[in-house]
Amino acid sequence: MPPTVLQESHTVRKNDFAPLIECDDLLRELIACGGPMPSDYAHMNRALRRLGDAVKAGVIAREDVIAYSHDITSRHLEGTMQARALGKKYGYSGDFEIIEAIYTMQIAQEPHLRRWDLYFHSQAAPNAVRNRKAYFHQLLNSHSAGRARTPLNVLNVASGPARDVREWVLDNPECEVFFDCVDAEAHAIERARKLCAPFGKRVEFYHRNVLRFLPTKGYELVWSAGLFDYLTDRTFVFLLKALMAVTKRGGEVVVGNFSDYNPSRDYMELLGDWVLHHRTSDQLRALALEAGAPADSIEVMWEPEGVNLFLHIRR
Ligand SMILES: C[S@@+](CC[C@H](N)C(=O)[O-])C[C@H]1O[C@@H](n2cnc3c(N)ncnc32)[C@H](O)[C@@H]1O
Structure with missing residues (x-):
């Protein structure tokens, strides 16, 4: 029937x-x-x-x-x-x-x-999600390289299961890298805490809404994937400003956002009711400018599928 x-x-x-x-x-x-x-x-x-x-x-x-x-x-x-x-x-x-x-x-x-x-x-979309984990790992590799015993502080915004953090720390047990992870969903925090339990104080969790609260320790790397593509332009700019403010001079903010090139978009939207704010490189650049980033501090990169873009802002 x-x-x-x-x-x-x-x-x-x-x-x-x-x-x-x-x-x-x-x-x-x-x-x-x-x-x-x-x-x-x-x-x-x-x-x-x-x-x-x-x-x-x-x-x-x-x-x-x-x-x-x-x-x-x-x-x-x-x-x-x-x-x-x-x-x-x-x-x-x-x-x-x-x-x-x-x-x-x-x-x-x-x-x-x-x-x-x-x-x-x-x-393409799930591949892009898996690729963005690898992208984060490469960022962590490059930021931690050559720091000797100088600690690297990383803020992971909307950290979800924090599987990306777990895998990187497992592969880099000796690195002096400290993560602050913030997520608004109690179950996500609970799951992430379990996954990262072996790493003790190297990974801290905050069960908070990032639009209302961010830890203000000061970070060399601020990372957020899978959040900004749910935000309107206005909220995007508001949060980006806040992330830039907690990034140390010489550090970097990196924000993921699905691009308008997403071959899975019809499948996601029609069979999964999974709707995102897809954005072009130019749109991401314009939002970064609106948030107060100098033009020469902005770069937009992508993972191998070309579906997930990454807005980089150097501080
Ligand atoms: C698509 S998942 C991404 C998880 C992780 N960043 C990753 O890529 O593996 C989005 C996460 O954002 C969290 N989230 C959504 N809105 C949030 C907010 N306002 N503050 C903090 N976390 C939020 C959700 O609870 C969820 O865990």
């Missing part, structure tokens, strides 16, 4: 709904044969692109697509990464559990769900 949204809308404007019907047909076909194989990915991506175009053109209402996604996901794909994103357990898609699941490539055990998670993890 077709999902409710299609039953209701189908007779009203059948042609307008063609991209949604096409997507539904394909999803049902793939569900029936145990999930998409890699040879089906391009077909899925094309159907999602057409659906995304119809939503952007105002031909299909976004709410109808989201209602459809909830319907088909709850009937057939419960337990997949897609269902977890859509479920918004902590109030929004992309919470620390999802990020942790992306880092560790979690895949459902049930045979009829496995291929859906493989499809999820094959996309």
Whole structure:
């Protein structure tokens, strides 16, 4: 039986709904044969692109697509990464559990769900998330290199599971690097504390909203990934100013933000209801200028997928 949204809308404007019907047909076909194989990915991506175009053109209402996604996901794909994103357990898609699941490539055990998670993890966006962990590690390597016994203080803003911190410290047990991690979600802090428990005082946690509180110790490196792309421009500038203020002279603020080049955007927005503020390099540069960064202190870099941009500001 077709999902409710299609039953209701189908007779009203059948042609307008063609991209949604096409997507539904394909999803049902793939569900029936145990999930998409890699040879089906391009077909899925094309159907999602057409659906995304119809939503952007105002031909299909976004709410109808989201209602459809909830319907088909709850009937057939419960337990997949897609269902977890859509479920918004902590109030929004992309919470620390999802990020942790992306880092560790979690895949459902049930045979009829496995291929859906493989499809999820094959996309550019989860690859970019995994790449940004490596990007942070490279930054830590370069900032800590040649400091001998001079400690490096790092502020990790919206630290989530802090798996990135854990992995780096495990690989660099002798380094004099101290992390202050701030996150607004109590469960994220609890999870991160467990992951970083072996490192004692080298990693401190603050359960706080970074828009209201930042530790003011003074840092050589301030890092934030997976937060600024949820912020409006106004809040972006407000928080960036605050991060610049706690960065020592000679130090660096590095902020991640998804770029407008994101091949997974339709999948994320339509099947995961995962909406971000995608920004171009020029937009990031303009926001940094607005926050008071001198033009020659700003640089925008990216990870190998080209999906996650990194705004660097030298102090
Ligand atoms: C997408 S996760 C990113 C986690 C981590 N930075 C990473 O890349 O692995 C976003 C995190 O931001 C936290 N967060 C969202 N808004 C926040 C705020 N205003 N203050 C502090 N943390 C916040 C969430 O609780 C969540 O853990």
